[in-house]
Amino acid sequence: MSSLAGRTVVVTGAASGIGAAVVDAARVAGARVVAVDRIASGDVRSLDVREPAQWAALASALAGDGVHGLVNCAGTTWRARVGDVTPEAFLDTHAVNVLGPLLGIQALTPLMPAGASVVNIGSLAAFQGHYPVAYTASKWSLRGLTRAAALELGPRGIRVNAVHPGFIDTAMTATAPEVFREASIAAAPLGRVGLPEEVAAVVCFLLSDAASFVSGVDLPVDGGASSHAGAKTVSDALRPDGPPLAPAT
Secondary structure (H helix, E strand, O other): OOOOEEEEEOOOEEEOOHHHHHHHHHOOOOOOOOEEEEOOOOOOOEOOOOEEEEEHHHHHHHHOOOOOEEEOOOOOOOOOOOOOOOOHHHHHHHHHHHHHHHHHHHHHHHHHOOOEEEEEEEHHEEEEEEEEOOHHHHHHHHHHHHHHHHHHHHHHHEEEEEEOOEOOHHHHHOOOOOHHHHHHHHOOOOOOOOOHHHHHHHHHHHOOOOOOOOOOOOEEOOOOHHOOOHHHHHHOOOOOOHHHHHHOO
């Protein structure tokens, strides 16, 4: 386990799934974790990542301690295809998945010393033309934000990277059709779903000094699924009328 002793790490989307696993792993690694989510519960503070004023309030509360890590785990999905997605759903998805991380970076990196680290949680969809267009476009956008922030913050010694999970057992993926799960497992060379703890271990590595010369990287944690660009198999399996026929010749 990479050491995070003496560091303050902010984790969004901390109430469940990958975010909760990152909170647990970072604490085991010695970090003081500030866990936030849209709805407060237990030791998780309330913070809506879409709201600049709430980020400003958190930054003010942490100003005396400084921040050494930010993990943007908060995310949402919308499983509509290109012809079906509404403008509202498209914008709402981007507000959480792209605007939220941007606002977090803007609010908290002024408190970060050299050696601090930002980790954005993307998706396997960020490497593919996956069928949920709002979600896919937002995760591609997050890759661009990651690269731009790495370039901008690098001179201050702040690293910015993205971790891209494949099909991970979480509350979000539990809402997907069973055929989605089966097709995703079939697409992964390791032949299984991933666990939130497996993603969290990679996040903690990127937060730590073990990754001190790693920045601007897209790191898949997907059982090898991104190695063969298999999005079409998943998309076709989910079509209500079955896989499309090949064009007539």
